[in-house]
Amino acid sequence: MLGRAPYTTESDNKGPFLTARRADVAVVGGGPIGLAVAWRAASRGMRVLLHDPDPGSGAAGVAAGMLAPVAEASFGEEELTRLLLDSAARWPDFATEVAAAAGLADSAELGYRTEGTLVVGRTADDLAEARRLWSYQQGLGLPITALNATELHDREPLLAPRVRGGAHAPDDHQVDPRRLVTALRTAAETAGVVFVPSTVRGLDELDAGTVVVAAGCGAAELTGLPIRPVKGQILRLRAPGGEAPGFRHVIRGYADGRSVYLVPRHDGEVVVGATVEERGDTTVTAGGVRDLLHAATELVPELAEYELVEAVAGQRPGTPDNAPLIGPLAGHPHVVVATGHYRHGILLTPVTADLVVDLLESGVPDPVLAPFAPDRFGGHRSAPAKPGLAGPGSGRPELTEPGFADPELALPGPARAGRATSGPVREEIR
Amino acid sequence: MLGRAPYTTESDNKGPFLTARRADVAVVGGGPIGLAVAWRAASRGMRVLLHDPDPGSGAAGVAAGMLAPVAEASFGEEELTRLLLDSAARWPDFATEVAAAAGLADSAELGYRTEGTLVVGRTADDLAEARRLWSYQQGLGLPITALNATELHDREPLLAPRVRGGAHAPDDHQVDPRRLVTALRTAAETAGVVFVPSTVRGLDELDAGTVVVAAGCGAAELTGLPIRPVKGQILRLRAPGGEAPGFRHVIRGYADGRSVYLVPRHDGEVVVGATVEERGDTTVTAGGVRDLLHAATELVPELAEYELVEAVAGQRPGTPDNAPLIGPLAGHPHVVVATGHYRHGILLTPVTADLVVDLLESGVPDPVLAPFAPDRFGGHRSAPAKPGLAGPGSGRPELTEPGFADPELALPGPARAGRATSGPVREEIR
Numbered sequence: 001m002l003g004r005a006p007y008t009t010e011s012d013n014k015g016p017f018l019t020a021r022r023a024d025v026a027v028v029g030g031g032p033i034g035l036a037v038a039w040r041a042a043s044r045g046m047r048v049l050l051h052d053p054d055p056g057s058g059a060a061g062v063a064a065g066m067l068a069p070v071a072e073a074s075f076g077e078e079e080l081t082r083l084l085l086d087s088a089a090r091w092p093d094f095a096t097e098v099a100a101a102a103g104l105a106d107s108a109e110l111g112y113r114t115e116g117t118l119v120v121g122r123t124a125d126d127l128a129e130a131r132r133l134w135s136y137q138q139g140l141g142l143p144i145t146a147l148n149a150t151e152l153h154d155r156e157p158l159l160a161p162r163v164r165g166g167a168h169a170p171d172d173h174q175v176d177p178r179r180l181v182t183a184l185r186t187a188a189e190t191a192g193v194v195f196v197p198s199t200v201r202g203l204d205e206l207d208a209g210t211v212v213v214a215a216g217c218g219a220a221e222l223t224g225l226p227i228r229p230v231k232g233q234i235l236r237l238r239a240p241g242g243e244a245p246g247f248r249h250v251i252r253g254y255a256d257g258r259s260v261y262l263v264p265r266h267d268g269e270v271v272v273g274a275t276v277e278e279r280g281d282t283t284v285t286a287g288g289v290r291d292l293l294h295a296a297t298e299l300v301p302e303l304a305e306y307e308l309v310e311a312v313a314g315q316r317p318g319t320p321d322n323a324p325l326i327g328p329l330a331g332h333p334h335v336v337v338a339t340g341h342y343r344h345g346i347l348l349t350p351v352t353a354d355l356v357v358d359l360l361e362s363g364v365p366d367p368v369l370a371p372f373a374p375d376r377f378g379g380h381r382s383a384p385a386k387p388g389l390a391g392p393g394s395g396r397p398e399l400t401e402p403g404f405a406d407p408e409l410a411l412p413g414p415a416r417a418g419r420a421t422s423g424p425v426r427e428e429i430r
Numbered sequence: 431m432l433g434r435a436p437y438t439t440e441s442d443n444k445g446p447f448l449t450a451r452r453a454d455v456a457v458v459g460g461g462p463i464g465l466a467v468a469w470r471a472a473s474r475g476m477r478v479l480l481h482d483p484d485p486g487s488g489a490a491g492v493a494a495g496m497l498a499p500v501a502e503a504s505f506g507e508e509e510l511t512r513l514l515l516d517s518a519a520r521w522p523d524f525a526t527e528v529a530a531a532a533g534l535a536d537s538a539e540l541g542y543r544t545e546g547t548l549v550v551g552r553t554a555d556d557l558a559e560a561r562r563l564w565s566y567q568q569g570l571g572l573p574i575t576a577l578n579a580t581e582l583h584d585r586e587p588l589l590a591p592r593v594r595g596g597a598h599a600p601d602d603h604q605v606d607p608r609r610l611v612t613a614l615r616t617a618a619e620t621a622g623v624v625f626v627p628s629t630v631r632g633l634d635e636l637d638a639g640t641v642v643v644a645a646g647c648g649a650a651e652l653t654g655l656p657i658r659p660v661k662g663q664i665l666r667l668r669a670p671g672g673e674a675p676g677f678r679h680v681i682r683g684y685a686d687g688r689s690v691y692l693v694p695r696h697d698g699e700v701v702v703g704a705t706v707e708e709r710g711d712t713t714v715t716a717g718g719v720r721d722l723l724h725a726a727t728e729l730v731p732e733l734a735e736y737e738l739v740e741a742v743a744g745q746r747p748g749t750p751d752n753a754p755l756i757g758p759l760a761g762h763p764h765v766v767v768a769t770g771h772y773r774h775g776i777l778l779t780p781v782t783a784d785l786v787v788d789l790l791e792s793g794v795p796d797p798v799l800a801p802f803a804p805d806r807f808g809g810h811r812s813a814p815a816k817p818g819l820a821g822p823g824s825g826r827p828e829l830t831e832p833g834f835a836d837p838e839l840a841l842p843g844p845a846r847a848g849r850a851t852s853g854p855v856r857e858e859i860r
Contacts, residue, residue: 283670289719293719303716
């Protein structure tokens with residue numbers, strides 16, 4: 001590859017002799033996606049570096065951790081819904097494997113819970129809006145059951161009496177993103193991933209067989225892809241006396257036209273989220289907190305007595321169609337993108353990691369990734385004008401079209417042996 | 431005095447030889463009252479110790495700093511209102527003197543502002559309730575002028591259009607309590623006050639000519655007086671871009687039956703306060719924050735865009751009649767109490783400090799203190815069962831009745847020379 005500087009980082013003086021042998025994979029970004037890719041890749045024998053000045057400090061720390069493909073299924077997003085369901089199906093095994101690799105007793109230590117989600121509406125208008133979505137979801141064959149007010153309050157007596165109805169999505173689970181990130185770091189370290197605490201300013205800084213860009217909103221500058229920050233504010237409440245919250249299900253509600261979710265954790269925490277704001281700052285605002293608290297206490301009045309422990313804002317990486325960008329970066333054959341997960345980063349972590357690592361191994365993107373090709377919006381191919389990257393004139397092949405079926409255009413993988421990549425993905429899609 | 435242990439503290443090894451010469455005054459509590467008493471006493475030549483493990487960490491850090499005798503004047507509290515007005519009249523000079531003693535340019539550096547207060551009501555009910563109080567206040571001769579909606583919005587264009595009317599209290603000012611405490615500490619240190627970073631568990635620990643208990647809610651345990659914690663939650667917002675808030679007056683509002691105040695500071699901060707809760711914890715609750723944010727943004731909608739910087743709860747020292755406890759502790763002739771200031775601690779700091787220091791000097795409580803005698807509720811005289819304090823059987827005289835007119839029952843003051851104590855106090859009462 002042209003013009004790359006020798007690999008030098010802080011790790012040179014204390015870790016393995018990084019300059020002596022080139023890494024197979026350099027992952028940029030230490031959120032759950034980057035950590036999971038790094039862990040999975042190292043577990044398959046690849047030599048992996050992970051670059052992040054502060055792993056886990058990004059959007060994951062502000063995520064609620066709902067694993068909710070059913071309740072999140074929206075009109076016109078069938079392909080995304082399939083990917084969400086695919087990843088949800090992988091979550092039980094993924095959670096078990098992460099926990100084991102991190103030395104935890106079981107996936108419950110990640111805050112992984114399977115009580116399911118209640119989708120509720122407070123006013124008749126709220127309920128009507130929710131019902132349209134349930135019908136759509138049921139039409140897709142998703143497991144969601146309408147509940148009348150009595151059934152709803154039997155399941156969760158703390159719901160406000162005025163909550164008129166709802167539905168139960170038994171397969172919409174949850175995990176604690178902060179625990180997940182901590183466990184993934186341990187798992188990755190144990191598997192041999194070398195953490196490089198530096199900020200990557202350009203992909204040409206990196207000398208590795210393949211670069212995986214899992215840098216969230218930061219991927220925009222590194223790749224030129226159309227990723228925009230979508231601000232989200234969340235709250236963390238805590239039940240009085242250190243007890244567990246008085247409700248067990250994740251509750252997704254519509255209150256006065258606003259959407260809110262309440263995620264109860266065994267340790268007493270309740271996450272209340274999230275605002276969706278088309279802006280790039282991370283300021284916690286009086287109006288954002290007011291709206292979340294208002295909607296939350298309208299649905300579960302008892303929450304008014306809970307301690308407000310934290311209010312925090314983060315940036316989700318959004319894309320023009322709000323679906324992720326996963327696959328080779330067109331024009332840069334040694335670069336794979338795994339970002340743009342918007343509101344679905346935690347849920348999509350297992351499938352993203354599996355498909356990316358399969359791609360690293362085989363060099364061939366799974367066809368299931370076709371709708372999520374990073375270059376599907378066009379016009380952004382040459383944006384990262386950094387020298388030294390493969391691309392036009394570099395003498396290396398580039399992907400000029402999505403072309404997932406053509407192995408000639410595939411990535412050269414550092415370790416092509418390995419399992420087939422397509423079977424489990426498609427079989428798990430309902 | 432019987433049974434007192436020799437004076438030993440951490441300061442013994444590094445400060446003046448405290449054991450070698452007895453202090454004239456030991457102040458317990460480093461809030462604004464204790465600091466102001468210590469500073470004023472030291473300025474008059476007394477040798478002063480101030481005991482607090484963390485001065486300024488109490489209720490003052492949670493106070494808004496409204497100096498609002500007019501807007502706070504309530505039915506049936508004429509004597510308290512007179513004291514509030516007295517102290518308000520002292521505030522301009524007090525602020526100037528504190529600033530000078532702390533080496534600040536002027537009182538504006540304490541956040542002292544004189545734009546006055548607007549009292550507003552949102553609904554017709556809110557306004558009706560407010561109007562009853564204004565009439566009462568006007569009847570007392572207090573300077574308050576009713577404003578119609580147009581006049582109100584001319585003064586503060588950011589007020590919500592639906593705010594229907596209000597009144598202007600030009601003499602209700604404000605100060606920043608945190609800046610005040612910092613300045614008072616500097617002033618006290620400069621005047622020679624010795625700070626002892628220890629928690630006082632019993633008054634018998636202290637060896638000084640007189641002990642001043644200015645320990646807020648902590649005074650209950652030390653004195654047996656009926657002081658209860660009244661929880662208050664406040665918020666700190668910050669205007670976007672570091673600018674000053676878009677309104678200048680303190681705004682006290684009634685919104686949907688709830689009282690809220692908004693205190694704008696030149697540095698961009700807006701304090702939103704305060705809940706009044708008859709409980710003793712300091713938990714910031716979802717319901718408390720929700721109510722404050724709701725009421726604040728109902729009155730000034732622009733605040734929704736402000737950053738929520740801090741939510742914090744403190745404990746005000748309340749008394750059975752919500753008036754302070756200032757004067758000798760009956761049965762303990764060498765103990766003076768200065769606490770129970772409830773919601774008025776910042777406003778009452780100057781008058782409290784002046785009257786207490788006059789008492790320390792002269793040994794004679796000013797008659798203006800009669801309504802605020804600590805033993806006015808009776809029945810609590812022997813509660814602090816600590817050994818060694820003066821009291822029945824100790825051979826020392828005790829105040830068996832309020833008895834302010836009887837110099838025989840007065841405190842022995844360490845420095846009786848000095849100015850007369852009664853003149854300025856009563857002359858300043860309107």
